[in-house]
């Protein structure tokens with residue numbers, strides 16, 4: 635571990651910035667275009683105020699819950715992100731061990747550096763598999779889904795905000811200055827040659843989602859939902875979970891901060907599927923606000939990569955511990971000792 639142990643996630647960010655090659659830093663930290671949404675994800679959390687209750691017995695704080703039936707020790711999970719091998723040697727195996735040590739869930743990216751099978755062999759908690767696919771790569775997607783099922787993954791997270799890849803300008807500038815590790819899952823089963831005329835991205839429609847459902851027994855979570863209309867469609871189509879996400883501000887710039895999109899989605903779904911949020915979660919109070927506005931759990935992306943870059947599995951674990959401890963403190967000071975006590979009365983929604 636490093637000499638000075640960071641006391642919050644922002645200190646991990648600063649340390650990771652110093653350690654990582656500039657191209658990797660640009661890829662991890664950047665957002666699309668002007669990065670308006672990237673900044674909004676943080677700013678919107680900061681605008682929301684908490685309404686604490688006092689004189690409540692907070693001697694016991696309980697944050698254990700379930701996600702699609704799988705028990706987790708806390709409502710803070712690891713978001714799927716590519717290329718953990720660019721942050722530390724053990725890549726996603728280190729991340730999985732960190733999540734496992736905290737008794738929480740990790741979503742593994744299609745674009746992991748380690749294979750999904752290697753990751754599942756780590757001492758870890760529940761795993762979900764994030765799938766990128768296109769209508770033209772259904773065969774490949776089916777094999778990945780079957781591999782995930784066989785390896786013990788409990789859900790498929792389909793990322794639906796990426797019909798084309800967003801323009802991450804910092805990444806575009808420095809990408810060529812670094813040798814990126816290969817995507818582990820594609821080594822034994824490469825994607826069929828891309829049609830040059832085809833737009834680069836994961837272009838799918840509801841027909842592809844229905845098809846995917848017919849070839850896997852795993853529940854589906856759709857990641858990248860930002861409107862009540864699409865949330866309603868999800869519920870109508872029997873989707874098990876919705877991850878409210880703007881891809882960490884990396885896809886369509888100037889969409890809303892996820893914490894601002896969350897209330898309309900929670901209200902449209904009205905309990906028909908589980909709702910989660912990612913994007914800009916850096917403090918325990920952010921987690922409390924997301925739970926208050928209808929999320930069952932939150933996912934964190936970049937901070938886990940910072941932890942990996944600073945101190946491998948130990949760093950990623952410490953990042954998750956810091957968030958857990960901050961959430962525990964926030965629940966105590968807000969006078970909501972159990973997850974069931976957290977509802978919209980926790981926040982001043984006027985700010986939204």
Ligand SMILES: Cc1cc2nc3c(=O)[nH]c(=O)nc-3n(C[C@H](O)[C@H](O)[C@H](O)COP(=O)(O)O)c2cc1C
Nearest residue numbers: 662713714715716743793881882913914934935936
């Ligand atoms: C470096 C990086 C790589 C990512 N790769 C993927 C990916 O492969 N699949 C995916 O669905 N989302 C990916 N994401 C988006 C994350 O799942 C998540 O939505 C986002 O990071 C959450 O915001 P946060 O970083 O502010 O916590 C990536 C994000 C980052 C920062």
